[in-house]
Amino acid sequence: MEKEEGGVKQRMVMSDEEEKSRRLKLEEALEIQSLRRIISAYLNYPDAAEEDVSRYERSFRKLPPAHKALLSHYPQKFQRLRRCIAVNSHFIFGMLQAFEPPLDMSGDIDLSRDAHPEHGQRDHFVSEGINACPCESAPLRITCSVSGQHACAEGINDTRRSSAPVHANKEVDIESHHNSDTGTNLPSLIHNGEIREYGGAAFTDSNNNISSSCQQWLEPSLQLNVPLVDVDKVRCIIRNIVRDWAAEGKKERDQCYKPILEELNRLFPNRCKESPPACLVPGAGLGRLALEISCLGFVSQGNEFSYYMMICSSFILNHSQTVDEWTIYPWIHSNCNSVSDNDQLRPVSLPDIHPASAGITEGFSMCGGDFVEVYSDSSQVGAWDAVVTCFFIDTAHNIVEYIEIISQILKDGGVWINFGPLLYHFADMYGQEDEMSIELSLEDVKRVALHYGFEFEKETTIETTYTTNPRSMMQNRYFAAFWTMRKKSGVAHQQVP
């Protein structure tokens, strides 16, 4: 721990070992902060939803009596909404109870005050694009950018996919990767004062338990002030559950996942159990596509950056007991574009399949972490037979880097299957001058891919939606680019500059 005065000088004489350890601790602290914020957002779900209903009630009370009389069923609707919120909360709390944090959450880092105003602001501005659509939000996809990384304290330095055999009906491997060995710099947002705080006092109370099994991190007292953008992310997860794990999402899955699965099946006709092809799914979301690929007989690994997603996918993949075990009301959070209240208040059952009995094959895993950090590691070079990106490539700060890494991690002759639009995640972040965002046209994306040694095998456009309420009067449609590219033999594996 550094002293307050002369801190800079002392840091200069720190050994490499000390520096590395300090950096690891800092990363872990940021990681814990990020995870706490996300858990707070989940815990806050019922309160935020109740606030909305109260707002509806206040509006209703302002109506003149004659209008109120016309809407005499409204007080009942508000009570129905409250019952739906309770059922959704039941699911969310069940999910949190089952979650085992990959980090020691018992530390007393003081997060009740806003220690990182930049982070709050940053996240806030994520939702402030040029165009705000107040009611439905197909375009808002989640990546948690709170700390700019998802690291863990488990010290897994080998970033290759888990080679431990995982049997069907056993838990899906969930890995996390920190970036201490990948040469990235310290996040530039953190002030020295905060570094000292995290590097020092914050960890004196650490009890070195990796997992807080008594779930004391679920205590309401640990709830932070939850910004609206986080409230939104929880609701977005609920919509993603429908997309990946409900019968109502089948149409969307048939539009997006089915063409990909058919393509994989066509490209790898002679898959054998002894040496199955390896397929990586960056941006795996709630894991359904990665699971389906595993069921096809691939060694399938999903990669996902967002803890919101990871907490939920882990619950569904590992803790589901039976089909239709849970009920949620995914569409209650908007009164807009409803044909009827019954449409808005309809229940959805999940999961539509029992993951553990779905036919997962050996080696299925979900890997938490930033795609660039995890897969630019030298251990990943030429490691994959197929990379499948579905609604993923536009999550990049620098899409050229994504394409370069995809090329790098594929074997010679390996295939990249892509499906999705180009709704760049970091576009239009006003006031966030330091957020890099390279926004290529589809034409340029393809040109860059050719440069990195790909050749086209197939290309088409598929019309689809993303987490859209199929009964809404407003539906965001994507004309998704769908292609298969093959990595030519003999492409030099350059390290990412």
Added chain:
Amino acid sequence: MEKEEGGVKQRMVMSDEEEKSRRLKLEEALEIQSLRRIISAYLNYPDAAEEDVSRYERSFRKLPPAHKALLSHYPQKFQRLRRCIAVNSHFIFGMLQAFEPPLDMSGDIDLSRDAHPEHGQRDHFVSEGINACPCESAPLRITCSVSGQHACAEGINDTRRSSAPVHANKEVDIESHHNSDTGTNLPSLIHNGEIREYGGAAFTDSNNNISSSCQQWLEPSLQLNVPLVDVDKVRCIIRNIVRDWAAEGKKERDQCYKPILEELNRLFPNRCKESPPACLVPGAGLGRLALEISCLGFVSQGNEFSYYMMICSSFILNHSQTVDEWTIYPWIHSNCNSVSDNDQLRPVSLPDIHPASAGITEGFSMCGGDFVEVYSDSSQVGAWDAVVTCFFIDTAHNIVEYIEIISQILKDGGVWINFGPLLYHFADMYGQEDEMSIELSLEDVKRVALHYGFEFEKETTIETTYTTNPRSMMQNRYFAAFWTMRKKSGVAHQQVP
């Protein structure tokens, strides 16, 4: 003018006449403030757009050299964007030069500081719905809610449509209405301190010119700090121009306006020049639908709340010299979901028709003001043969009130043609506790209409877009409700409670 001390007491002894005059002055001051803010937003267009290009450049400069080399055409793209911005600015400045404010804009109300923090905040939160879609924005429709009203100083107390004959090739009547006689209360947002400011000192310099013909209000020194939400509204107007006045918008117009025009033609088969049916178009936007209805032989009046829209529609309707007189680049403001740079940078010509030669018939007018304020006036009762609402009814704070007024202003046997979704404009305005928003399902909207004496003649659903880039990989689709209802005879005309 009141003295600072004892103000409340003095106000209590003010005569009704004084109170009315004070209120009028206040309304005018708010109106001027609102109009200035909107003109500032238009004037700010080139700067805001340049800021975006600079941001793209900063991102580009952060690329590693190898990636930069792959995108060597990018600096040229940035220069092309700048040329497009210049061309768009040329159009906007031409429009502002032609605009004659209905108010004296020469007063020196100090608006450089944020005199109404609530207003700024209010407008800001309009764009902060649950779901932000950063790239395309079909859902964001404009109504200017800066002062909650659009009043004018011309003292038109008769809110019936203009009865002065307007000939084709002459200027389209543009009316504005203030609400001094309609019994609405003073906007509750205004603090007493501000009332004194506007009621007193602010007007000592007023020179009583209704229109500032030398356009000194266009001086850059009068530009205010323009919030992002206003920058957005200007860009939204540019997209609306394509919808209403460009060949590229024909597909959208054919989806939305054509069924309405065909329905009007069917419902009023024997229109005679001597006594043409009267049709009101609330939410007239840039005026194309109201113009087409006039060309069908109706006495057509468009009503529009937004000054952004009114400034632009007035320019196109009254000042267009020829078809394809202007060029704009409507799609340059997003790099997302572009198939190619050439798609993003393609020009659009306007207008696609010369309005003055389009066959406008007598009595065509555009009326600026809030629908509820203008048309709840007793003079409007039973005044219209048809009311056409296209993407309008969801702009209400209280949609029941809209329906009630539509019923009230229709003649017995008159028809209401509606087309649109239910994307309630005031939904999900977090932090704006005082914004009433009644968000009915389609089922409830229809039930309320039946209560107000309507019966269904026709009902269907039409799939359409709203100001959508037809070449974008993302397109927001609406399943618009399209109906014709007829007002039964003998419905009592209650005043809005």
